[in-house]
Amino acid sequence: MTDKNNTIESSEVQKKANFIDLQIEEDLKQGKNNNCVHTRFPPEPNGYLHIGHAKSICLNFGIGEKFNGKTNLRFDDTNPSKEETEYVESIMEDVHWLGFDWEDRLFYTSDYFGKLHKFALKLIRDGKAYVDDQDAETISKQKGTPTRPGIESPHRNCTIEENVDLFNRMTAGEFDEGAKVLRAKIDMSSPNMHMRDPIIYRIMKAHHHRTGDKWCIYPMYDFAHGQCDYWEGITHSICTLEFEVHRPLYDWFVDQLQETAYRPRQIEFARLNLTYTVMSKRKLLELVKDGHVKGWDDPRMPTISGLRRRGYTPESIRCFSEKIGATKVNGMIDVSLLEHSVKEHLNKTAQRVMGVLNPLKVIITNYPENQSEELDAINNPENSEMGIRKVPFSRELYIERDDFMEDPPRKFFRLGPGREVRLRYAYFITCTSVIKDNKGEITELHCTYDPASKGGNSPDGRKVKATLHWVSIEHAVKAEVRLYDRLFNDKNPDGHKEIDFKEFMNPDSLQVLPNCFIEPFVKDAKPFDHFQFERLGYFNFDIDSTKEKPVFNRTVQLRDSWAKAQMKK
């Protein structure tokens, strides 16, 4: 799984230090935490991981590798109403697929429910936490606003004994959901809302995916996260910017826990935003649940499983992550950078193959009927070690419909009446006649070939302006090809206050081509195998494939300067 050799990042992408690296180096220089570096990736199992999580995974595990430290995987499962085992499994698969390994350090916040409960009791005994039985609305009102201080709860100064008793009874399930909460006693007039006696335990009579029905009270994120970091010996707790204002609270809890000089430190970075995509789990879930896409792994989704199925490689995602870096600037990355990362990797590694998406029949009139031959084709011009393969050639072929124009403009180099082009690895052919049906639609082309140009070179040094891909009809594999485009037409679909992001969905994000023909080499393809269909793009073998009908997903198109020039007109 962790194929880290032969990756582009190891050889070509120089890893430059980001602000987190710099802070860690500074901590090490000061000899903090016995010079250890230990990070963690803490997903909540309430959805599938997406490319934004990939950034976080690469950051956290990357730091582990860079500083000779360790990285834990910890499921942050404090809210049983949202979390499911299905998500736990997909997350583990995705992290492994990306090429990272938590070894024996797989944890769940739910592992610590007992310790967390004891800690809560300690806070109560220290007079630093109390049970409040006001309803949510009242508590919320008492919190004040960012510009106005809050007021204290009438239960704030109950006795320790009362609070211990109440909390024990909460734990025992004596109260209804929502009837009582445990709050930390901090400062109701703090300018930081999170310090205004935050709720640390709530009653939830829900079945937990791991602890079952053992608990009916569950800790809040703020109360659990830093403590788990502490107990796991995490030194740098890296999270996204919106937790910046939580940091004083994170530190406050650690203060209550701290026994030695060891102390975890929270550092925040900007989450990833990509143009033309939505990244929030809630919105992705909505796309899945409402059937706008076919599932979490729909190749149009920015999920890791979607990108995998689309044909992205772990190397390309890691390389992307390295290129975008990590800062505190809230920006938006152009998807073209992501696309560039796959193209870069696949160009060096993908098997080349010829495939015709929109077939136009060609008959080589001077080529004998019932004859065929096998021609040598290079598997990957970027890597000679990948060798060559045989491609069958015969009298009846398909070429790409776009590669022929009856009345070609000057700059169109490809086939036209009377023109000569090269069929890649095969022969020069000249178009002699164009056959149409009664609707005027071109149905086939008649061409002649030059037997002396076998392999694609003419002995007389004659030049042609274009080289076309082709496929022998008799030998071709019929396939379905799925062309994907961006899911949204707007650069920032969830950046409009008045308009729902779904309004911007691209109706043409999926185009299915049922009648494509690929050279027989792909017969043995396995799911997720990558190919370059020459001159077209990168494609991979989809899991929907059957024996009768292989299916290929287009990962990305190759650069196409002809098409680009046409677009400008």
Added chain:
RNA sequence: UGACCCGUGGUGUAAUUGGCAACACGUCUGUUUUUGGUACAGAAGAGUCCAGGUUCGAGCCCUGGCGGGUCAACCA
């Protein structure tokens, strides 16, 4: 009208203790080419949000603005 964070080419990221603003993507132009791909060469594009200050010298330090983001869930 609070607190905290952030402002460097179109986009993203750099710029050791202040010292000629660099790299990548994208764009454009050429060269090579049996992929109108790749590779290679080159070009355009910012004077670092603004105004002051310190300094021989400020993207970096200081002050004040302006702009953007986050925070008032019994979500994480």
